[in-house]
Amino acid sequence: MKIGLATQMFLALILGCICGLIVSAVGINPAHFKPLGDVFITLIRMVVVPLVFFTLIAGSSSISDLHKLGSIAVKTLIYYVGTTAIAVTIGVIIANVVQPGVGLTISTEGVKALNVNPPSLVKVFMDIIPLNPFDALSKGNMLQVIFFALFVGMACSTLRKELEVVNRVFEGLAEIMLKITSVVMLYAPIGVFALMTFTVGTYGLDVLLPLLKLIVAMFIASVLHVLLCYIPCIRFTGLKIKHFFSVVASPLLIAFSSTSSAAALSSNLQSVQKLGASKPVSTFMIPLGNTINMDGAAIYMGVASVFAAALYGIDLTIDKQLLIIVMAVLASIGSIGVPGAALIMITMVFTQIGIPLEAIAIIAGVDRILDMMRTSLNVLGDATGAVLVSKLEGDFVLPEEEAK
Numbered sequence: 001m002k003i004g005l006a007t008q009m010f011l012a013l014i015l016g017c018i019c020g021l022i023v024s025a026v027g028i029n030p031a032h033f034k035p036l037g038d039v040f041i042t043l044i045r046m047v048v049v050p051l052v053f054f055t056l057i058a059g060s061s062s063i064s065d066l067h068k069l070g071s072i073a074v075k076t077l078i079y080y081v082g083t084t085a086i087a088v089t090i091g092v093i094i095a096n097v098v099q100p101g102v103g104l105t106i107s108t109e110g111v112k113a114l115n116v117n118p119p120s121l122v123k124v125f126m127d128i129i130p131l132n133p134f135d136a137l138s139k140g141n142m143l144q145v146i147f148f149a150l151f152v153g154m155a156c157s158t159l160r161k162e163l164e165v166v167n168r169v170f171e172g173l174a175e176i177m178l179k180i181t182s183v184v185m186l187y188a189p190i191g192v193f194a195l196m197t198f199t200v201g202t203y204g205l206d207v208l209l210p211l212l213k214l215i216v217a218m219f220i221a222s223v224l225h226v227l228l229c230y231i232p233c234i235r236f237t238g239l240k241i242k243h244f245f246s247v248v249a250s251p252l253l254i255a256f257s258s259t260s261s262a263a264a265l266s267s268n269l270q271s272v273q274k275l276g277a278s279k280p281v282s283t284f285m286i287p288l289g290n291t292i293n294m295d296g297a298a299i300y301m302g303v304a305s306v307f308a309a310a311l312y313g314i315d316l317t318i319d320k321q322l323l324i325i326v327m328a329v330l331a332s333i334g335s336i337g338v339p340g341a342a343l344i345m346i347t348m349v350f351t352q353i354g355i356p357l358e359a360i361a362i363i364a365g366v367d368r369i370l371d372m373m374r375t376s377l378n379v380l381g382d383a384t385g386a387v388l389v390s391k392l393e394g395d396f397v398l399p400e401e402e403a404k
């Protein structure tokens with residue numbers, strides 16, 4: 001019997017939890033498992049830049065009509081930024097209600113704020129334009145990579161007739177990167193097993209319990225976001241909710257267990273096309289959304305910032321909460337689809353608000369659990385966007401069984 005990748009990863013996740021508990025009970029050092037997990041993370045990091053770069057060029061250049069490309073791009077951006085802003089707002093509101101940081105006994109004594117100067121908003125925007133695209137590619141600066149890829153894609157689209165061969169080369173390179181990703185994913189279950197064993201073996205339940213409220217707040221905010229944002233969008237396309245989720249179950253399981261949207265990219269692309277999203281819309285939106293549309297990361301940043309501020313007794317006035325929303329939207333756009341990315345990007349929000357960066361060390365213990373939730377949401381947001389924009393563009397084809 002052949003077990004699909006998503007199921008294999010889910011099994012690996014559960015086995016990793018069990019193994020982690022055994023390891024900590026019998027006193028084996030869980031760090032022995034970490035290198036096996038690190039191999040997976042490094043492999044994903046290896047593919048993410050060329051994968052997003054080539055699939056995005058191939059996707060945007062496949063839309064031969066520039067007018068159509070513009071129309072898809074505008075709708076995509078409105079959806080991506082709009083849903084991300086709603087996500088972080090829900091996160092901040094829920095965190096204010098649940099108050100996950102209040103009454104926590106974690107000692108913050110002796111922890112001092114690092115002296116970091118937050119970059120200005122203008123600089124954050126200016127940094128999206130790469131001075132040298134090759135430098136951006138080699139450093140893995142994803143926003144700059146995307147910015148350049150969109151230019152290349154647009155140029156290829158306008159020169160489609162003269163340079164057909166170049167367009168085909170980019171399509172071929174995108175196929176190659178998708179193939180390499182699927183080969184890397186053969187190793188994913190082992191990596192997930194090792195990472196889970198390491199996390200559970202190292203942190204165990206001791207870390208989990210004090211931070212349970214943080215996890216619960218993130219969970220409530222995520223469910224609310226699905227109900228308020230995604231379900232109405234899916235309904236609008238005419239798809240049945242049950243059918244939608246049964247088709248996206250594979251990329252969601254991959255995202256949940258690998259905590260990497262990049263790992264779920266190709267499965268997500270296939271799923272939305274199966275659901276009826278058109279090729280031009282899906283090949284443009286899925287690679288783009290993989291990096292810039294991260295609603296899960298945005299919710300996490302909202303919840304975690306309110307949590308950390310309470311931990312350090314920082315009073316969050318309304319203007320500071322609004323600043324959290326703006327910064328979290330930007331930081332989530334800047335996060336890439338690899339495990340733990342938002343934990344690093346959250347420094348952008350913390351420095352603007354004046355939250356000590358040491359708070360990150362406290363959250364890190366439960367980051368894997370939070371990452372599972374946020375990555376699933378990141379991927380779900382992309383899938384919902386692709387079917388919605390395809391519908392708005394008038395090229396959505398309802399699957400036969402749905403049309404009946």
Ligand code: ASP
Pocket residue numbers: 259260261262294296297335336337338339340341342343371374375378
């Ligand atoms: N792990 C997330 C993803 O791949 C990124 C993050 O939120 O850390 O989508």
